[in-house]
Amino acid sequence: MMSLPEGPNESKLQQISRIRIDDSSRVPVSLWFASSVFWLLMGSVAALISSVKMHNPDFLGNIEWLTFGRIRPVHLDIVFFGWSSMAAVGCLLWLQARLCHVRLPWPLLLSGLAMVWNVGVCVGVMAVLAGHGSSIEYLEFPAYCAPFFAIPALGVLAANVKMYVTKESQHTYVSQWYLLAATVWLPILYVTAMGCTYFGLVQGVSQAITNWWFGHNALGLWVTPIAVATAYYLIPKVTGKPVHSYHLSLLGFWSLAIFYNWAGTHHLTGGPLPAWTITVGVVGSMMMFIPVITVAINHHMTMRGVFHMLKTSPTLRFTVFGSVMYTVASFQGSLEALRSHQEITHFTQYTIGHAHLGLYGFFSMIMFGAMYYIFPRITNNEWSSARLIKVHFWGSSIGVLAYGIGLCWAGWWQGVMMNDPAIPFLDTVAYIRPYLIMRSVSGTGMTIAHIAFAISVWRILSRHHFVMSGPTLFTTTRPAWREFVNEQEKREQAELEAQS
């Protein structure tokens, strides 16, 4: 088995047990990851169609199932359920197995659950395209899709708890709390929200609160903790430095658990709700400064003195980018939640800019970083090309910065114009249009990045070629893949000829 020791202190025995742990997660984790990358591509297609339709409404004009009001929720649902959630599950299974020092339980079952989840996304997307969506953001998939997500979520929870209670490591690492908590929260959130929504358990405006209690917590209590846990693992691992402060990380975890929960109503500011519900949301959002600052200090202080490693390590570069964006998006979010800020930005593209800085700049970038770390370990293979990784990094990072900053800027002024009744509404539409075109351009860059990533993933998974010459860093130069294969074929040919 081709695997180098991780870190200078790893004994032979530890190395063997680590390899066995990684082996146990090979099939399920690869499956969750590969599916997520597939959905990332599908989500990008849906994103580009929605984006172009916002400035050229006649694009694919008269096709009912591609109308903006359907393809846009399809984008959101694919990137949330397909890409984000599946990537998160892959990450959490692998991480928890590693941190508990146990082999991943029930690999077959967990692989099966990935397929169930995939079927759920497929069915849901078809339903929304066919006009059976519910127009409830993040919960558009019809009720009959719920078991496809609820059952795997419970299965993942069971596997996670099993690993945690049978763990062989002596102490608990901070990431494990986040992972455990996220898997407890997701099924409760999802089942409660679907139940309340589809069985009429809540009436009137409470439906809207339920909607955003789910929507907000799905971001804050499901994908966010997993990405934070991943960064908490990867940054010390790659740099070889311990986490700055254990006590800070404890404070960070519990303050996130307590305050994020209450912030959902900041999505309804100015709406027809009693004022106290919004106030609770604003206070919750303000208190979020605590976990965000603690995580920022911990991650930044761990990086201190080793920033030069960003030049070489793809994992670290993606992860640190994501971790910085966590601070940025969250600070922005806390300010955005203030009533005076929401008066301007609530109904504008500003929200969309923030959404992508968060879910893409922070969460997705950390997932990319994690996959660059995990895939080589579970496949015993290396990334085929440093150039593809570069395309991925620059396409994604420049793309999301242009997208996020551009739309936050434009959204702010869109809101200012909208609040001034002297300006005709259609002028706000005309004002934002160039920025929407800019979004399509940066979205194209991001899509190209995703294609480069998918090619890399395809190559590392397919057994067509093995790269065994050490890890692929940004500074690695290798013959291009085609040439590599050609050469290999030539060599084999020569060997055959020599034999005959």
Added chain:
Amino acid sequence: MNRTPFVIFGVFLTIAFSLSGLVLIPNWQFQEHQPVVTAPDGSQYPVPYFGMALQGRDVYVDQGCLYCHTQQVRAKGYGGDIRRNWGNRRTVARDYMYEYPILLGTMRTGPDLANIGARQPSRDWHYLHLYNPQITSAGSVMPRFQYLFRTIKAGELAPSGAIALPPAFLAEGTHIVPTARGEQLVEYLRAQNRTFPLPEAKQ
């Protein structure tokens, strides 16, 4: 000491609290809402949707209008909603007591529709606008909803429901008629009227 049960229970509590505080308690509070009797004959506000407007709500949902339009008016002095004439008062919880699903929306790529029925009661305007938004609102980025209309070829009698398209938008010798879904959607839009002066929405 094994702290696993403690952690899991704590994590569970955090979410149980927010569920009760944000969802269950307000829901229980709103259940006390009653419609207001508006006239001696006993008519009430709000009334549930019925007939074509009710069917039209499904069209509104399936076309995803919500992704670009809100149905909520913010209070006077908070944003430009009232000064833009999107309503004569803020909307409050009672306005939505019969809404299922509730379609508040979070995005104003297009204007608010909470009172579009009061602002724009004309069926003809809505048909033209849905058929091609450029006719009524040049420069809009709203898509055309031409699949909610049928084209009837020349040679037939001008059908009764044909919409009054400007000649530039109409192919020679054809007529455009809304489908049943198109009619339902327009009735739903015309039912969007939240101008009744509810006592709690005085400000």
